[in-house]
Amino acid sequence: MTEENAEKTPVEKTSTEAAGRATGLSRRGVLGAGGAGVLAGAALGAGLVSVARADDSAAPTYGGRIPFHGDHQAGIATPVQDRLHFAAFDVVTTDRARLVAMLREWTIAAEAMTAGRPAGRGAVGGNVLAPPDDTGEALGLDASRLTLTIGFGPSLFGRFGLEGRRPAALVDLPHFPGDRLDPARSGGDLCVQACADDPQVAVHAVRNLARIGFGVVSVRWSQLGFGKTSSTTPDAQTPRNMMGFKDGTENVPGTDAAQLDEHVWATAEDGADWMAGGSYLVARRIRMHIETWDRTGLREQEDIIGRDKGEGAPRGRQKERDKVILEAMKPDAHVRLAHPDTNGGAKILRRGYSFTDGTDGLGRLDAGLFFLAYQRNVTKGFVQIQKSLGADALNEYIQHVGSGVFAVPPGVAKGGFWGDTLFT
Ligand SMILES: C=CC1=C(C)c2cc3[nH]c(cc4nc(cc5[nH]c(cc1n2)c(C)c5CCC(=O)O)C(CCC(=O)O)=C4C)c(C)c3C=C
């Protein structure tokens, strides 16, 4: 933890102190600018309202602000918000200096937007002959606990003088049986994970980064998510996925420093000194055959998962948090195969979201789970567990259709920029 963040909860609680640090007008401040209202508007609109709790069990704390700076990027161990906009980018320039300049600009914009301020000089009030710096759709909205998390894909490391800097842990994912990966929904040189309680805030952030990056990056694919399917706060109510089951019961808690160090945060000894304090992200778009699932009997559904549907209790137990008895589950139950005891102790921090992208032209919902998982070692984490899930009874009801793997660098210190440990 940096000195500054050491005494703070993940959601910044103070208003006056942080307001003093805010450099620009808030989104609300811009709208309400005029006379004495400006200062008050700046403090409020920067999203600096106090929130009673730092977990995600409370009603959405629109306006809550999650600090951008720190040893680790926000959006990994911090409490999971309700909405996602994830985007993967191709770098379209061959000029390293332009890429670095864009990362600096992105960082400044990300600092502003996660604090509830507009990008650049804002959406209004500037030169009327020039396009505004900010696209404007988040004017009047609070920070909404927005987090922006950047990652670098394997394809970035063959260029820009980064040859030899690719971490050994950033492996290409192998082909898994049943994969039907669409290249148009896979890969990417960079990714940005935007999470917020308000979907408009998340979409606004990605849109403005894409706009700033024009000529340097172009969006390769993106995914919206509407309901978290995991939690980093075990005391909070566990969310449900599109199959109706509680999802995220057994996850790495965002407050458990020992587990985070063991399973999530990379160290210099892991092979890449620039990744110390970072993590590795696996993203998978997993389509669910919802209609088939909905015609499956309740007992069979519960056997497939290995937990009951109502309470989320493991097979043979009563309560969600009761210790699992793997032998009480069918040999091909999802939880049994994914459990650390079946995988040499492997644990990943899941942070996925449900998605529904309309229908597929055959009258079926194009819905599922946009699976996001952070880990210190992709081979020992996702790859190990996914291999084990080759025997999963759930496979009859799901298909992996998109994929990406990214090195997520450590957090940014004040005055630094996204990826500075890699590029400088
Ligand atoms: C490779 C990793 C995993 C993939 C891919 C995956 C897909 C997937 N999972 C569900 C639903 C549930 N998963 C649950 C638990 C669970 N899943 C994984 C890993 C992957 N899941 C792990 C590591 C665990 C925890 C195992 C444990 O330690 O007990 C559960 C149970 C509740 C919970 O603990 O989260 C559900 C439900 C779906 C629907 C899905 C693909 C669409």
Ligand SMILES: [Fe+2]
């Ligand atoms: Fe799972």
